Amino acid sequence: MKKIDINVFFGRWGIRSKGCYSIPELRHNLEKHKVESAAVTSTVALVTDTKAGNQWLLEEIPKNKHGLKPAICVNPYWGEGDIKAFFEKDTPLVRLFPALHNYSLQNEKLLAPVLSYFEPQKNPLVLLTAGVTPQFAALAPVVGFNPAINWPEIIAFARGHPKLNIVVTGSAPEYFQVEDFANMLKSNPNLYFETSCWHQAGLLEKICRLGCAHKIMFGSAFGILDMGSAVEKIMFASISENEKKLVFYENAAPFLQT
């Protein structure tokens, strides 16, 4: 079954995880799991230096195209200088991490320079990191951030920017919230979630039964988490073959121009 991984990390991850910091290693993992294309974010860009991390990513990926799409991490506080440089390179994807970078999605004035470049593009896709892995959450009080942003803020952002397609990453509903979660997805056509932090048994099945298979994309958080387990939890899910195709590939394909 063909796959697109919407949530992959490139670069070292010094807290426990081995990380993935060579393109051949990344390619090997993608091929092993038959992942045709992946949206890749630099770990360095995410945490320590957006500009340096993004530049490194853009230098590495054109040399090894093969289905890898750079997801540029944007810290809107750095202003137009950084953003322009990224968009001049025809960046197809951006990642926002408001919790880590300490801003609200409702801060329109701050976000306007980013969105004014990005919103007019064809099929613009924003990876919106709403939560983080447990190991990274442990750093929240050290680094000084709130490890999660809430649904109302995400909904307001999605409704305020209907031309943007938004994939919420690193976040999963609790099982008792699933019906509200499905209603949120149905009433916001530009809102999607990816599966890297969906660890709860039966969650994907229930979302699919509630008619939201077309709103979920496969994400592994490879580079931090294991790709094999991310693949298998969808392979083992009691959902139809057609729903698996949607989750693994078809939902993300239009945005990654595959």
Added chain:
Amino acid sequence: MIIDFHTVVHPYEMRALRYDVDAFVGALDEYGIARAVIGAPFYYVTDYKLANAKVLCWMKRYPDRLIGFATINPLFAEEAFEELARCLDAGMMGLGEYHADLMDMPYDAPLSLKLLDKAVALKIPVLFHTGAKSLPGACRVAELFPEGKFVFAHIGDDKWRELLPFIAPHRHVSLCTSGTIFETGYFSETLKQVGEDRLIYGSDFVYIDPAIFIGMITNASIPGHVKEKIFWKNAARLLEMK
């Protein structure tokens, strides 16, 4: 004369702070800081080697102003030892800010102990981050390595009252003000308990304004020669500067 024993070179993405090396040294000039120890601990979260590349680059530009300390992640075992050797060969003078919280490993974990053992054998100073989470490990390594040239940044942070009576008899451990605690009594009580030879000025710039502790020390009711020790002489001794 001021030596700032605790400054940070990397951008704080989460605080929207970004200094290039010229702006950084320009800021040191404004505060009257002659020399500064620089490190890049946030790279523990991602790639510690990038931290060292950046610190070395800054040191080369201002060799008379910036004293590089290495960022070494013991999780990377042998490679980490090689990186430490490379950094010291290139002119770095210590290890730090060694940061248990950012590397998510206690100071007394086996891999960390191996690295500290190496640092002690090399007789280089180690600047430890100390705070609520990392304090037990820091105290344990203070006991395990009586020959270490250890400096505890932040003086335990909000646990400073707990740290002081423990650390007072460990005379090989110096304490660095490191900017983050502004409580009444923090400075005077530290000085009283550990004495004038083990207290070192550090700001935690670019994160914290260096003026805060310059002000606290300058305005303290202590003799001028003690202020000199805290502002630079104790640091110079630890760094074996002529």
